Amino acid sequence: MRNFYQAGRSVTYGVNGAVATSSTHSSQAALSILKSGGNAMDAAIAACAIQCVVDPMQTGIGGDCFALVAVGGGGDIEGLNGSGKAPAALSADYLMSKGINKLDPESAHSVTIPGAIVAWTRLHEKYGSMDFADLLAPAIDYAENGFPVTQRTSLDWEMGVKRLLKNKAASDLYLKGGKAPAAGSIWRLPKLAATLKAVAKKGRSAFYEGEIAEQMAETLRAVGGVHEAADFAATHADFVTPIHSEYEGHHVHQIPPNGQGITALIMLNILKRYDHDGLDPNGAMRLHLEAEAARLAYLARNKYVADPTKADVPIDMLLSDEFAEHLCGYIEVGKAGDPTGANALERHRDTVYISVVDKDRNAVSFINSLFQGFGSGIACAKTGVIFQNRGYGFVVDPDHPNCIAPGKRPMHTIIPGMVTKGGKAAISYGVMGGGYQPVGHAHVLTNIWNFGMDVQEAIDSPRAFYDAGILEVEEGIPASVRAELVGMGYELADTTMPLGGGQMIAIDPETGVLSAGSESRKDGCAIAY
Structure with missing residues (x-):
């Protein structure tokens, strides 16, 4: 409340x-x-x-x-x-012949x-x-x-x-x-x-x-x-079977790759292996565990996520308990991990x-x-x-599964979320914010399940985003918590804008009452009748 x-x-x-x-x-x-x-x-x-x-x-x-x-x-x-x-005439060979080895987000090639x-x-x-x-x-x-x-x-x-x-x-x-x-x-x-x-x-x-x-x-x-x-005439949308993972008795569903929803599921698979009882939801230890889960899940995303019709994406392996346990072996509680991931994977911004x-x-x-x-x-x-400039999600590396190719979809950041429990829909939710979205998904759901927040509190709660070695923190993270995170070895930076934006509707399985929350960081609202 x-x-x-x-x-x-x-x-x-x-x-x-x-x-x-x-x-x-x-x-x-x-x-x-x-x-x-x-x-x-x-x-x-x-x-x-x-x-x-x-x-x-x-x-x-x-x-x-x-x-x-x-x-x-x-x-x-x-x-x-x-x-x-990508258009049919666009390939990595074409770009490299033009001296392009990295896509420009303001170029037509993106x-x-x-x-x-x-x-x-x-x-x-x-x-x-x-x-x-x-x-x-x-x-x-x-x-x-x-x-x-x-x-x-x-x-x-x-x-x-x-x-x-x-x-x-x-x-x-x-x-x-x-x-x-x-x-x-x-x-x-x-x-x-x-x-x-x-x-x-x-x-x-x-x-x-x-x-x-x-x-x-x-x-x-x-x-x-x-x-x-x-290229326009050939464009189509595909119905797909969602992927999912289990957390606190709930099934969290995501669109499979080429989207990055699997990153949120990897994060949750890591986080459920740690005890959150007694932790401050805005405290250093909670944010540390979330940052470490993000560090490793994003490394996995960057290595494996691509268009599965054009590349081998090992979805079952990425969602397995074995992979989650393996990644947990590269987390040292109380200490910031190596941003490069060392050998962790050797075995295996704007939206509505x-x-x-x-x-x-x-x-x-x-x-x-x-x-x-x-x-x-x-x-x-x-x-x-x-x-759009979604092609900026491609890489220009013929050996990478996410390399640009004719008629290929890029690694994609936007991810709708859905939660079920007991064979019924329980929560329809999403968190905007480009690359931040998997962290946002894990953050709002664990706010509810581990820290007892309602849907609006879960959305309003202060956020942090571990990205490429930097832990970005919102204004709502207290100075004392920031000092603890620095002591753990994190390099902190203030966010230039609030992180993402979310909407959420929960369905009470007993009463049928709908509980809706809307992002205070944006202009919108939740309405019900």
Whole structure:
């Protein structure tokens, strides 16, 4: 229970439906759809489409999408991988012939074909109940008639100005006089509205075939890309069987690689081998154990995670108890470990996340992203689409499983989460924040299961992120705890911005009451009825 003498948010409770997004615009629209008879998938798609307009640095139709679905609140979780692929003409040999041995996040070579729209249409075909055009109508209205820019969005927009100024179409679409809009100002995106109207009318084909696809391909080729209209036409989203691991009697489900969800599961497999009783949830020992689990899990991610249709990804080994025990052998409690991992593996930043549960207990964990702020910064003037830079997740090393190749998906950071217990959906959740997401997943879930927090407290709790030898800590980590962590051998750094952002909806198995929490680090909210 929160301390009501301190600033904060209460848990949002409901019985008929709940939504949690990082945008008040999206949350309101999603709840309206639930109240009008739409289901959780209808609400999630509508909410995401709105955020592709009102949070253009965080997400867009030029990005990718993943989802986990629990139909009727059951325990058989279904997944969808809507991540795009490298164009057919792009290979490591091609890049190396151009003297490129590392991808540039602002280069056309970092732009994989957007997978969001085909993901939405496939999800709608299988799970949706309302007309697809009606789901996009609120987003079209915001794009055409304008939306008020919220506070956190205005800050993130300002941080993207430098990137936007490098591309005329992007700066024309998203800046005025070279400046980002202030909080409270109205912004319109008429070109994007026209593209969304076409998609609302004709669905997938409007985006991936014909004039819009040709215009997008032409835009990318004009800045050095090798994209063709045929690459767009070949784009598809795939239903997949989630992977999972067990923690405190719960099953935690993730999309399998090429996503990094397996990293969160490796972390949990490590953490469950340590006793958390009596630890301060914001104390040095808890953060130390989390940092060490992250250190080793991310080393495993970087070595093994890739597109499993193009490389051998040893999923069973990575999720095995033997591998977790092996990694624990490289943790010395009370001491920061070697950032390189030594011989530990020799044997073996910006997004929107949406959670919705409806009256029939259909639960949807839905995530959509451009990767970095405003993605590649490359925009198509005619369509209003700004392109993701997911290709930056590739490496240019022919011997690495995640090496760039024609028609290959990159290692992907966005990961929706779903928890089941006793054969029923228990928690639909996600934590945004690029590479931070696996740590965020492990952090919020262990906040609940090991430290007794409710869903809102679990999201609000101060965060730390061990990354490449540096332990980044938020302002909420006390000075005394920081001193202890330094004494353990960690190099600390203050976060430049709050770490990630999360949404969570829990389903009480006895009463059916929905408990929803939304990220205080963002502009959104949880709403239920």
